[in-house]
Amino acid sequence: MKICYLGDANSIHTKKLCCFFRDKGYDVSVISLNDGEIEGVKVYSMAMKIENQGNSIAKVRYLRNIIKIKKLVKEINPDILHAHYATSYGLFGSLMNYKPYIISVWGSDVYDFPKKSFIHEKLLKYNLKKADLILSTSKVMADETRKYIDKDILITPFGVDIDKFKTNNMNKTVEDGLVVGTIKTLEEKYGIEYLIKAFQIVKNRNKNLNIKLKIAGKGSKESDLKTLCKELNIENYVEFLGFVNPNDVPNIFNSFDIAVFPSILDSESFGVAAVEAEACGVPVIVSDVGGLMESTKPNYSSFVAKRKDSNDLADKLERLLLDDKLRKSMGMNARKYVEDNYNCIDNFNYINNIYLDLLGKK
Known part of the structure; x- marks a missing residue:
């Protein structure tokens, strides 16, 4: 299986997910707005820190990156395109018009972002609507997400490595x-x-x-x-x-x-x-x-x-x-x-089954 993630390559959660599927023998790629490295995973960095730039510069770079990302996704040609975060990365993924496409909501993207303005709310709704599947790390966040989209949302928690985190x-x-x-x-x-x-x-x-x-x-x-x-x-x-x-x-x-x-x-x-x-x-x-x-x-x-x-x-x-x-x-x-x-291996295997099921339906 070939998976392309749209997400922060520096996030510990992104890294753990990538390493799990890398170890399963899958071809894993990450398109990240920040520089980062994950051993055995192809990381394509856009190196764009929007919060540190002027509004007009940020918009121009956003547009440039949409074109770059679209070209990259076409070259990678993944079996699954999966965005982690429903707004920034979710917007990029939504504009790709790629199938199958998954969005994972993370927190502030559904709790804070849509409350900023009517436009922010509409943007979140647009992104969620474009996804074939929506995943959430918790039930309460899934409930919050349902305020903006009438779709089933699957619960995929952030588990932990129980061999690393253990009694000592x-x-x-x-x-x-x-x-x-x-x-x-x-x-x-x-x-x-x-x-x-x-x-x-x-x-x-x-x-x-x-x-x-x-x-x-x-x-x-x-x-x-x-x-x-x-x-x-x-x-x-x-x-x-x-x-x-x-x-x-x-x-x-x-x-x-x-x-x-x-x-x-x-x-x-x-x-x-x-x-x-x-x-x-x-x-x-x-x-x-x-x-x-x-x-x-x-x-x-x-x-x-x-x-x-x-x-x-x-x-x-x-x-x-x-x-x-x-x-x-x-x-x-x-x-x-x-x-x-919350054994991360069980949690990641569940995501793997979601991928396989989605590809089977495709």
Whole structure:
């Protein structure tokens, strides 16, 4: 099979998908707006960063790239043309008039883009209408997409490598005490300040409890979050780990006893980091955001806390911190939940079956 993806060659999700089908012996190509490399995959870079250019220049380059991409697609002549992101790459794919053509929605393309203006909404509807199939990583995002198109939408989650993300207690020591942690970009929308405040509440209510908070990631709010820790007099119990190499993420999750993802967004397409933590046998606490909750099984592998509510988050943290049996059982449940639902090999094989079925219908 010959597959051509329209998507960002630097995206970890694009890379994992390409590598899976490359290893199946398929001929895989990626047409990307950014420079990038994927071993064993032909990457055609348009090297166009629209957000850094003037409006008129961006439009001219867009038009030039439409012509370039159309020529490339004709030369590649794939069995499947698959765009990842319903707007930018989805527009390119829609203008190719190629069959069969698939669009995967990713998040902001359906949550934010169509709300910018009537024209943006019409453009999204046009792109979705041109697709033979639409895929979504979560049910809640599929529901959002159905506001703009009356088509069946197949659910194809972002799974994880369960051989890479697995339980490894070698990183835990008694001296660490109990570790609450998160791995996230340090931006306001991810609600890290509420985690810090919840941690302080728990610490004040349980003076003799040996607990630490580890925060991994970089972002514009890092300085503000460190200042908040000092103001709350918990800076000695909070460790900022900084940028984390993707290869080190499993080890860091394994150093946590509880992982917390307190997003304050109105919508999240999916919670990949929550799935990664669960795969490592770590119980998680997520805020009540659709895609986040869908990536866990509430009251089985996770607890759900109210958005922007440090007191509710503190209550959920306390339940897990003070009940060893509950915390450990939910950790085991978390691993099983991912094995049953979010093993990336199973998820990618499902996409492969979608391709085969589509080609059979063709």
